[in-house]
Amino acid sequence: MHIEPFNIAIAQDALDDLHNRLRRTRRLIAIDGQGWSEGVDLEFLDRLLDHWLNHFDWPTRQAQLNRLPQYRATVGEQQIHFIHQPGTGPAPMPLVLTHGWPGSFVEMEKLIPLLADPASHGGEAEDAFHVVVPSLPGYTFSPAPLHKGTGPFEVAGLWAELMTGLGYPRFGAQGGDLGAGVSSWLGRRFAERLTGIHLNYIPGSYRPSLGPDQPTVNAQEQAFLDRSAHFAETQGAYAKVQGTKPQSLAVGLNDSPAGLAAWIVEKFQAWTDHDSNLEQAIELDALLTNISLYWFTGCIGSSFRPYVEGRARPLAFAAGERVTVPMGVALFPAELPMPPRSWVERSFNVQRWTSMPKGGHFAAMEQPQLLAEDIRAFFRPLR
Template identity: 70%
Template sequence: MTIQPFTIAISDAAISDLHQRLARTRWFCGVSDAGWSEGTDGETLRTLVEYWKNGFDWRAQEARLNTLPQFTATLGEQTVHFVHQKGSGPAPMPLVLTHGWPGSFIEMAAIIPLLADPASHGGDPRDAFDVVVPSLPGYGFSSVPKVKGTGPFEVAGLWARLMTALGYAQFGAQGGDWGASVSSWLAIRYPERVKGLHLNYLPGSYRPPLGADQPALSEAEKAFLDRTASWLDQEGAYNRIQATKPQSLAFGLNDSPVGLAAWILEKFQAWSDCHGELEQAISFDDLLTNISIYWFTETIGSSFRLYLESRQRPMQFQPGQRVLPPLGVAQFPAELPMPPRSWVERAYNVQRWTNLPAGGHFAALEQPQALAEEIRAFFRPLR
């Protein structure tokens, strides 16, 4: 395995090409009063694109991200980009944080210093972590898998190898969205190495043991299943296409920055705790930094593959199967449908469950302080 320092350096030509494409946008004109009801709101998208062209400073964001200690690790045919921030404290605990879709490692930019150096942010230095934030395969600056077969199960294997290479025999794992799936597979595959598992979302493929020999569904569990079915009917089209025919969509989004922005903007607006006004939860600078990474690295199509690959190995448990490491859950009010604790306890070893007052699907980006405090509290007795 080879580990090398990494610096983001997008060429001037790539930035110029982006601006030229934005200037040549052929706008779609929908019905005048659709708003967000039929997808991305046109007025909001035009405002975002205008800022992308004339206000957004990629170089400033690139410099900000390059203050993070970044590296690449070559693991066989896969190159993994990651941040490795050593902790400031008497005995920092290793912690691997995994992002999701349509995010990237920048989701964790604000929470990394809170976890690595808590004393500088009102916390206890004894809660410090050595923070590792990898970019998922096919996302951002990690390489694109060349063949089929890299799903959350396999990514967990890559992360375990990465943590070994960094000298960590045991570590904690945390994530939401795909990060929840990868972190859960880490706990399932390597229970002797994962000291604790903390999630702010439950993997969408998670199915606990059910049937005649299992406890009957509670009313809360039935309501969760109904709520999930309704959500998928109203909001799940992206999931179906990305899990079945992602390539057709990828051609268009890889060629059009406005198309790419529309696809990602819709999810950030719908899944964040923004009360209809995205900038109440996530700034345009953060959003466009994330979108720009997808654009410059041409990874929107490869990012879809986790949806397709995860169907080959869903996280379904048989009677008696359990996730052994302790689990902590931070539930944010604007999160996608979340199961009740009883549903999770059917297979996970739940030790902490906290309902937070504000925040949505992108918790590390929306509420970094609240999430960091929860992570510290959960792992404190596991050190």
């Protein structure tokens, strides 16, 4: 497997083009009291776009990101961009962290040092990890696949091969959102290589066996199914279009930075833990770093592909199928609908189940310290 160092280098003309497009934004007129109830709050969007144009310092953020040890590897026919931060400790455990949508590898920026060098951040050196953070195919600096058929199932195979190429025959996996799906497939497909899987979200496509020989759905499980159905009805339009007709949407978002920002930031507002103020959870510069990466790499369209592919191969289990790899789950209070432990235990070997005091869907960005502590605690007895 060929691996080479990688640095982010966005050309000045790309930055100039972004600024010119932002200056020419055609703004919508807000309806009184509309707020976030029907999508992005237009007043917030105006302020975000103004910050992007007049205050956000991309060159500084690019330099900060380039302090991370970044690489590109050729895995089969797929190029994969990834961060590889060796651990500082007596026996670091290899761990692959997988981001989701509408995030990117920058979700893990604050989490990486807490896991790679815990002794410098209030932890124990014995809990150190060799941290690997790949960018999903078609996200930021991992080029988009040229053919159909690369979803979470296939990405798990790419990650297994990447970890082999890095010299890690056994490793742990962690993720939320799409990363939870990839991590689950890693545990299902490569059980002999996984020390454990830690999730801060249960994949929406997860379906345990509910045959006649299985326990009947209990009250807690039915309440979860009802919450999930309500979420799909009231907030699930994005997933429906991204999984069925993504290309038409992608054309507009790929051409308009304002449209791209609106589509992405609405999810951060809806899925993070805050009191009606998104900036309580995530700073504007952090939001714009992620959105800028989507813009500069033109990856919004290819970022929708896992939704299409995931519909074709959901994380469904037949009777008798079970993942034996130890699993830990961290439940953040502002997360999307999460099932009870009994629902997950139908198909997974749950060893740790932690209710977190605060945080939401983007836990690695919102509460990196809390997430790091739970990851360390879960993997500690598995070393």
